[in-house]
Amino acid sequence: MIDTGDTWKLGILFSETGSTAVIERSQKRGALLAIQEINAAGGVAGRLIEPVDCDPGSIPCEYGRLAEKLIAEDCVRAMIGCFMSSARKEVLPVVERRNILFFYPTLYEGFEYSPNVIYGGACPNQNSVPLASYLLENYGNRFYFIGSDYIYPRESNRVMRNILRQGGGEVVGEVYIPFDAAQDEIDGILADVAAKAPDVIFSTAVGETSVRLYQSYHAAGHDARRVPIASLTANEAEMAEIGREASVGHITAAPWFNTIDTPASRRFRESYAREFGPDIKVTSCAEAAYFQTHMFAAALDKVGGLDPDQLRECLLGASWDAPQGQVKIDPDNGHTWLHSRIARVDEKGEFIVQREVIRPVKPDPYLVTPDLNDRRLRLRKATPKARQP
Structure with missing residues (x-):
């Protein structure tokens, strides 16, 4: 001691x-x-x-x-x-x-x-804004929100809804899952997802709830390569628990990934x-x-x-x-x-950076300038590099 x-x-x-x-x-x-x-x-x-x-x-x-x-x-x-x-x-x-x-x-x-x-x-201008821009460009404008039931998911979804509105996006569904949700409740949400056919799911579910959501999404037969779950919180530790097959194709925005x-x-x-x-x-x-x-x-x-x-x-x-x-x-x-990066999970279960902002992004915690076309937040394609052993 x-x-x-x-x-x-x-x-x-x-x-x-x-x-x-x-x-x-x-x-x-x-x-x-x-x-x-x-x-x-x-x-x-x-x-x-x-x-x-x-x-x-x-x-x-x-x-x-x-x-x-x-x-x-x-x-x-x-x-x-x-x-x-x-x-x-x-x-x-x-x-x-x-x-x-x-x-x-x-x-x-x-x-x-x-x-x-x-x-x-x-904060939102460093992850929500660039993620929305990337998803609208690459997947479509119909979003379904799924979140855990507390402050962060509800406020993040409010912010994301306003950002999407600027880019011509729409929210076709919005639900919140309690931390102790039964499996049939998650299955019911995914049935609604299938009925409404969004282009992207934006998830603010966290922890064990997030793991169960991703696993259930895969088990229900959804193809994440076509309609991914995009998140600001999903990370390497969660993906390891979710499992490689159920993780492929999903997307996260974060400053750092294990593969950098x-x-x-x-x-x-x-x-x-x-x-x-x-x-x-x-x-x-x-x-x-x-x-x-x-x-x-x-x-x-x-x-x-x-x-x-x-x-x-x-x-x-x-x-x-x-x-x-x-x-x-x-x-x-x-x-x-902070640095702003968008990554997608590959077949090995690793996050591969798809887009990144060239330089660190000044934090704007009150989202005074939530402009999808802000030059400071323009993403460039990531240049793949061979990872050192």
């Missing part, structure tokens, strides 16, 4: 159990990998970073309760965590009241700002495999937790202490060479300039 009197504490608030554990475990590993690398290099100012870990069990109210515990009992002054927006909303008033710095490494629906949060995941072949991306993949095993899947949310933890350590090194106000000032405008490419924290809104 690390001597806490000689360490920098970082609260880790990801679920190891429950409906979203398949994703949050990967985020936790991303943060722990960064901590391991930082500590192996001597820590920060001669002191190791100590992760103080809690398992909220994918229960939204537990995130808020455990955030309070981390602060009051464990004396944590910075933390990283949460996947679901409902969980983030529970933590937000705690960190604001206590003036704690909170790193949120997950894409979300936007329309939020807090001086106590550093947002490391994509750059020196920084290869180092990240290789380090992750050494630390957790070659069969453990890496995700874009894990990549975000990884680079956010490294950026926290870099700011801590410059400031020399855990004062949230000083750390925040140091982080705003800071950049880092992340596995996805260069990222930067926007000084105006605390969100992150």
Whole structure:
């Protein structure tokens, strides 16, 4: 056990159990990998970073309760965590009241700002807008929305509906699935999908619900190569659980994919495999937790202490060479300039990038300029590269 009197504490608030554990475990590993690398290099100012870990069990109210515990009992002054927006909303008033710095490494629906949060995941102009453009161009204009029943899916679908309206798209169906949905409920939704014959399904289902949806879609005989499920959240860990045959053809928008072949991306993949095993899947949310933890350590090194106000000032405008490419924290809104990529699952079960934005995209969390023809968001075809062994 690390001597806490000689360490920098970082609260880790990801679920190891429950409906979203398949994703949050990967985020936790991303943060722990960064901590391991930082500590192996001597820590920060001669002191190791100590992760103080809690398992909220994918229960939204537990995130808020455990955030309070981390602060009051464990004396944590910075933390990283949460996947679901409902969980983030529970933590937000705690960190604001206590003036704690909170790193949120997950894409979300936007329309939020807090001086106590550093947002490391994509907001709608960085993923929803380019994904809508790609789908309208390549598949058609009839969309069917399927989501889990909480804040993020409902708000993301509202945003996506407005974006599609600009491009001449229409939503032919919109349904929400509870986390404990019975199989016949999912089957009934897919029967409605078959009857309405959309060109694309836009899914904001998450965790175990998402896995069951994709598996049921395949079992019902739907061809994802012709009518894919497109998502902002589906990732390598989920696709591994879904299975290779049921994953082929589906589409995700994200800043990073496991198949990106750059020196920084290869180092990240290789380090992750050494630390957790070659069969453990890496995700874009894990990549975000990884680079956010490294950026926290870099700011801590410059400031020399855990004062949230000083750390925040140091982080705003800071950049880092992340596995996805260069990222930067926007000084105006605390969100992150990220890369935008669209990938499709191939026959091997891997995401292959189809389109990408040339340079990092400035975050626009309030979607002030949701223009499908915005030059900054124009996608170019990805150039295939041979992946290094």
